Amino acid sequence: MKAHFTIGILFFLIFSTGCFEPPDDLEPVEAVGEVDGLKPIYAPFSGLKTYPQVEAQPIVNLGKIYYKAPYIFVNESARGVHIIDNANPNSPQKISFLTIPGNNDIAIKDNFLYADNLRDMVIFDISDINDIKFVNRVLDINPNEEDIIFPPGFTGWFECVDEGKGEVVGWEATVLVNPTCFK
Numbered sequence: 225m226k227a228h229f230t231i232g233i234l235f236f237l238i239f240s241t242g243c244f245e246p247p248d249d250l251e252p253v254e255a256v257g258e259v260d261g262l263k264p265i266y267a268p269f270s271g272l273k274t275y276p277q278v279e280a281q282p283i284v285n286l287g288k289i290y291y292k293a294p295y296i297f298v299n300e301s302a303r304g305v306h307i308i309d310n311a312n313p314n315s316p317q318k319i320s321f322l323t324i325p326g327n328n329d330i331a332i333k334d335n336f337l338y339a340d341n342l343r344d345m346v347i348f349d350i351s352d353i354n355d356i357k358f359v360n361r362v363l364d365i366n367p368n369e370e371d372i373i374f375p376p377g378f379t380g381w382f383e384c385v386d387e388g389k390g391e392v393v394g395w396e397a398t399v400l401v402n403p404t405c406f407k
Contacts, residue, residue, distance in 0.1 A: 255402040256381065256402060256403065257402065258399055258400070259381045259400055260380070260397065260400075261381035261399075261403055262375045262381075262395040262396065262397055262398070263382065263383040263396060263398045264382075264385050264386075264389075264395055265302055265393050265395060266389040266390035266393065267325040267391055273361070275304075275322060275324055275346065275358050276323050277320050277321070277322050277356050280306065280321055281306065283300060285302065286298065286299075286300075286301070287301040288328075288329055290330055290332055291310070293310075294311040295310060296308040296316065297337065299327060302326060302394020302395070303323065303325070303393075304322050304323040305337070306318065307319045307320050307353060320354070320356075322337075322356055324339050324341055325341065325342070325391075325393040326342035326392075326393035328394075335349060336349060336350065341361070342391060342393065343363075343365065344361050344364065344365060345361070345365040346360070346361050347359040347361075347362075373385045373392070375407070378395070379407055380406065380407070381400055381403040381405070381406050382400070382403065382405050382407065383400055383405065384403075384404060
């Protein structure tokens with residue numbers, strides 16, 4: 225009898241706490257002060273569908289590296305792809321930078337470069353490395369909204385996304401003052 229009574233109390237406590245609604249007048253979370261975290265990098269919605277090939281740029285956020293003789297393609301996290309001529313491995317030469325906002329991954333098959341562009345995949349003809357041509361866009365190949373509103377693979381404080389500022393194309397480390405978003 226005592227065991228049944230104890231089990232009954234446990235079930236009551238478990239189920240009654242599961243239905244508890246917190247009061248509406250809870251105090252806001254205390255300010256955390258200055259903390260290291262991430263802030264979103266925005267691009268205007270219209271800027272996500274243009275892919276200019278521009279002059280070579282310094283590599284800042286090294287991502288995936290892909291080799292297709294004699295070229296090296298280096299992903300610049302959230303920005304695009306560096307194209308480097310490696311015909312002389314003792315003296316590689318930067319050729320250009322292919323701007324692809326929100327890009328984090330690349331692959332090459334034959335003369336085509338495949339790259340993510342946030343939720344979409346874009347395809348480029350790289351047969352003329354000095355005049356890379358946009359070929360096609362495949363929509364919503366990665367529709368995971370969480371990858372856009374939360375920094376992927378990150379746990380900590382971050383600046384909340386403001387959709388009015390444009391599309392989030394990446395995240396950058398910074399010092400935040402009293403952030404309110406945490407993952």
